[in-house]
């Protein structure tokens with residue numbers, strides 16, 4: 001047993017750094033008190049499972065988004081998305097427009113897809129998977145109620161919780177209810193918290 005543990009430690013499976021235990025995917029530090037580096041470490045322990053779950057949805061975006069540009073530098077707590085840690089991604093079509101962080105007259109091109117993957121730390125300090133939040137700009141006139149944005153939420157087991165334009169659209173209504181606050185000037189894009197924005201290239 002002890003020998004096995006030593007081997008695990010040597011091979012890097014058990015990395016105990018400042019209270020963050022890798023192998024167990026858990027921490028004794030309260031969520032709000034985690035440093036950026038600690039939050040990023042906990043992400044590393046969950047990312048494989050996160051992707052596996054999203055991919056069960058069969059949605060192309062789940063298989064693609066990890067190759068896209070990241071507008072956020074490192075995971076940060078999103079107050080508006082269940083106080084989960086999030087990472088932002090933007091596809092090539094939307095990248096230049098999004099990364100301008102233009103708050104005056106932004107127009108996102110049709111085909112832009114912005115995605116946020118998420119995870120959280122529960123009360124026991126365990127890392128838990130969170131939903132994949134997806135927004136896609138579709139052709140003018142497609143979804144007048146949501147200003148031609150299609151919202152999709154993929155929960156960690158790959159199920160679709162809600163999707164604009166389908167019979168689960170109601171579940172996504174609250175997304176646009178909030179995002180439309182920045183329709184004028186920002187084409188409903190909120191952008192990552194200022195402290196966590198990547199440089200544009």
Ligand code: HEC
Pocket residue numbers: 077078079080081086088114115116133134135151152153172174175176178179188189190191192193
């Ligand atoms: C109460 C307001 C609010 C609600 C409700 C909300 N969002 Fe957001 N959303 C934000 C804010 C603020 C940001 C940017 C900062 C952040 O990530 O926390 C954001 C960012 C995003 C982004 C990255 C693109 C961008 O705007 O910069 C996506 C994708 C997204 N949200 C999807 C969703 C989906 C899908 C839902 C519904 C399940 C939803 N949001 C509900 C406020 C909200």
